[in-house]
Amino acid sequence: MTSVTPSTPEQVMGDERKSKSGAVALSVEGVSVKYGAFTALTDLTFHVDDGEILGIIGPNGAGKSSSFAAITNSVKRSGSVTLYGEEVDRASTQRLSRLGLRRTFQQNSFFAELTVLENAMASFQLAEGSSLLKSTLTPWVEARQRESRRASAKALLIEFGIPERYHAMQPDDLPHGLQRVLSIVVSYGSGSRVLLVDEPGAGVGGEDMKDLAELLVRLKRQGMALVLIEHHMDLVMEICDRILVLDRGATIAHGAPAMVQRDPAVLEAYLGKTT
Numbered sequence: 001m002t003s004v005t006p007s008t009p010e011q012v013m014g015d016e017r018k019s020k021s022g023a024v025a026l027s028v029e030g031v032s033v034k035y036g037a038f039t040a041l042t043d044l045t046f047h048v049d050d051g052e053i054l055g056i057i058g059p060n061g062a063g064k065s066s067s068f069a070a071i072t073n074s075v076k077r078s079g080s081v082t083l084y085g086e087e088v089d090r091a092s093t094q095r096l097s098r099l100g101l102r103r104t105f106q107q108n109s110f111f112a113e114l115t116v117l118e119n120a121m122a123s124f125q126l127a128e129g130s131s132l133l134k135s136t137l138t139p140w141v142e143a144r145q146r147e148s149r150r151a152s153a154k155a156l157l158i159e160f161g162i163p164e165r166y167h168a169m170q171p172d173d174l175p176h177g178l179q180r181v182l183s184i185v186v187s188y189g190s191g192s193r194v195l196l197v198d199e200p201g202a203g204v205g206g207e208d209m210k211d212l213a214e215l216l217v218r219l220k221r222q223g224m225a226l227v228l229i230e231h232h233m234d235l236v237m238e239i240c241d242r243i244l245v246l247d248r249g250a251t252i253a254h255g256a257p258a259m260v261q262r263d264p265a266v267l268e269a270y271l272g273k274t275t
């Protein structure tokens, strides 16, 4: 088994921004999703706190990605979602992003014609919002903001482990592990508080996996709430505080990694199939 144990806390904490508390960041209550007559997700209920990683696992087609689509209001759903106590059932994906709830996707989704740095800058711009009128009437303000965005994006890429020598490349030319990190940078942008991370470990191995684990643990220690969908069980078991297991849209287990690992229903539905 590839070890993904993060380095010592001192090594991974870096410029730590401590969370104020372990406040409930995201609360999901009875969320269900139907695609036509097919029920993909039934009564999903969980919460994740600041400074916590919740793993969502399950076999292919279990409803994991649908849960992210539901939480970010990208698909029609029932049930209720609250973000730091605020009900966000009708919030657009962009409004959720402004409130600090963002997601990454299984497939890297970058602007292919932009450089790595420009992609990171674009995520800052999306989070800030932009006004054509303002940039037309006050171009010098826009130019100043662009420079500030460039500096912040550059610093963030370096902090997340993408060295400057890669910044002028196009995303497709990055090593695969760094492409997955870039997708987290792009979602994180100017600072998300709750990050839904969809299979960051897909296609990643060895040292890159260790770096990825360290990055996620560092975000958690900075106070961010993370929900992680992942098929790499060693990554999930090592970095998640709690794990929720889906099978055919239903929650079949939810608890500490050691407990979930031993749960007969999980072994039957999921882990058993991996051996």
Ligand SMILES: Nc1ncnc2c1ncn2[C@@H]1O[C@H](COP(=O)(O)OP(=O)(O)OP(=O)(O)O)[C@@H](O)[C@H]1O
Pocket: 035, 038, 040, 058, 059, 060, 061, 062, 063, 064, 065, 066, 067
């Ligand atoms: N847009 C859609 N229309 C119809 N059915 C869909 C749609 N999206 C997903 N499904 C179906 O819903 C079920 C759950 O899919 P989902 O992608 O959420 O599962 P998953 O657990 O993320 O799977 P994987 O691990 O393979 O990514 C699957 O049976 C899938 O085929």
